[in-house]
Amino acid sequence: MKVAVYGASGYTGRLVTAEALRRGLDVVVSGRNASRLREVAGGAEVVxxxxxxxxxxxxxFDGCDVVIGCAGPFSQVGDPVVRAAITAGAHYVDTSAEQLFLRHVFDTYAGQAEEAGVCVVPAVGFDILPGDMIAHLAGAEVEPLDELTIAYQTNDFDMTRGTIRSSLQVLLDGDLAYEEGRWRSAEGLAVKRTSFTFPGQSEERPTTRWPGAEIVTVPRHVRARRVEIITDAAVFGPELVSLMQAPADQWDAIIGRLPEGPSAERRPVSEFTIVAEAVGADGRRATGVVHAHDIYGSAAVFTVEAARRLAAGEAKAGVLSPAQAFDPAAFLDGLASYGVEWSVVAGGK
Ligand SMILES: NC(=O)c1ccc[n+]([C@@H]2O[C@H](COP(=O)([O-])OP(=O)(O)OC[C@H]3O[C@@H](n4cnc5c(N)ncnc54)[C@H](OP(=O)(O)O)[C@@H]3O)[C@@H](O)[C@H]2O)c1
Known part of the structure; x- marks a missing residue:
């Protein structure tokens, strides 16, 4: 199996490349800068x-089974990579999590991917693959849903420069809400859940709206009247808040002075918990939880695993969300050896 990693020189691209090589895949290391790519190639072909x-x-991408997109922000650089993968007849996955990029990919490439017989599955990193899948598994218990809340909690999450750039891009682009069975701009909408009790904690934590890309993917496979994505407000640390308050034309210079991402010691300590709380139209409830350590390492593992499954012919052609492309329970179970734990509990009303 041959994969091309585009944006292989970035923090995440390097982890994805290393994971693909570790799993014995034939890797083409690609991007815009030859010398940076050569530094990370580890003997792989550089294009x-x-x-x-x-x-x-x-x-x-010619001759590759799958293209893995890791160059971002995706709304700035992602579109031609998707187009080229389809042109080359390769399946496509990426680490994007930007709502408007995802919506663009679904709206633009569904027909072309089907015609070319390839699967395009964006957003298979730590967000949003596990959130998309756990929402599907919880939602399936009590569909149709009146309300679906997806709640993120991260600990020791030192963001990479790329994550910060993409998060700020989302702020600039504006985010989406899913209300009354349709997408709309989230501008002016108040978040409904301003606090949330995460698993293993006795007290509610303050939460705020998170422009998660599950807003774009989940309504494609879960019948819900309303979807809301929130995060523990603590994710917005003082550095991120002061960056958001700086003028946009200074963001690049400020980000350039930040560390590239978490150190090799800090990265494995980081952890995420994603909770999907589904409330059926009949009042029944189901709660799904997915948890893992090493946020960026997990993103690399999920991405390479998704690519492997596409190359093995698991998904049908077209543009699909992770939970549409793969069997969500089988996919998450397959990650147990990487420390991914998940559960769904369907309760009463
Ligand atoms: N969803 C998830 O779980 C997840 C996890 C990690 C990252 N991400 C996303 O993945 C993206 C990359 O993150 P990162 O942490 O790897 O950031 P990074 O370390 O800053 O790397 C950015 C990568 O994009 C490339 N790039 C940027 N602009 C480009 C352009 N105009 N043309 C070609 N290549 C370009 C860079 O190439 P050069 O080296 O040549 O500059 C580099 O390879 C971001 O959008 C981030 O949000 C998502």
Whole structure:
């Protein structure tokens, strides 16, 4: 199995490349900067292609089973990579989590992917694959849903520069809400859940709206009147808050002075918990929880596993959310050896 990793020189691209090589895959290391790519190639083939050059990208991906997109922000650089993967006849996954990019991919490429016989499954990193899957598993217990809340909690989460850039891009783009069975702009909408009790904690934590891309994917496979995504407000640490308050034209310079991402010692300590709380139209409830350590390491594992499953022919052609492409329970069970734990409890009313 041959995979191309585009954006292999970034913090996450390097982890994805290392995971793909560890699993014995034939890897093409691709991106815009030859010397940075050579530093991370570890003997793999290096192919340089600019992110806005679709023919060069399609040449780079020629003969690959799957393209893994890791160059972001995706709403700035992601579109030609998807287009080139389809042109090259390769399946596609990525680490995107930007709502408007995802919506663009679903709206633009569904027909072309089907015609080319390839699967395009964006957003298979730590957000949003586990959130999309646990929402599906909890939702299936009590569908149709009146309300679905997806709640994120992270600990020791030192964001990479790329994550910060993409998060700020989402702020600039504006986020979406899913209300009364349809998407709308979230502008001016108050978050309904301003606090949440996460598993293993006795007290409610303050929460705030999180522009999670599950807003785009989950309503495609869970029948819900309303979907809300929230996060423990503590994710917005003082550095991120002061960055958000700085003028947008200074963001790049400020981010450039930050560490590239968590150190090798800090990364494994980080952890995420994602809770999906489903309330059926008849009042019945189901709660799903997924948890793992090593946020960026998990993103690399999920991404390579999704690529492997696409190459093995597990999904049908088209643009699909993670829970549409793969059997969610089987996928999450398959990650147990990486420390991924999940459960769904269906309770009463
Ligand atoms: N959902 C998840 O779980 C998850 C996890 C991790 C990352 N991500 C996302 O993945 C993306 C990358 O994150 P990161 O942590 O790897 O960031 P990073 O370390 O800053 O790396 C960014 C990568 O994108 C490439 N790139 C940026 N602009 C480009 C352009 N115009 N043309 C070609 N390549 C370009 C960079 O290439 P150079 O090296 O040449 O600059 C580098 O390879 C971000 O969007 C982030 O939000 C998501």
């Amino acid at each position: 340089v292609a600019d992110a806005d050059d679709v023919p060069a990208l399609a040449d780079a």
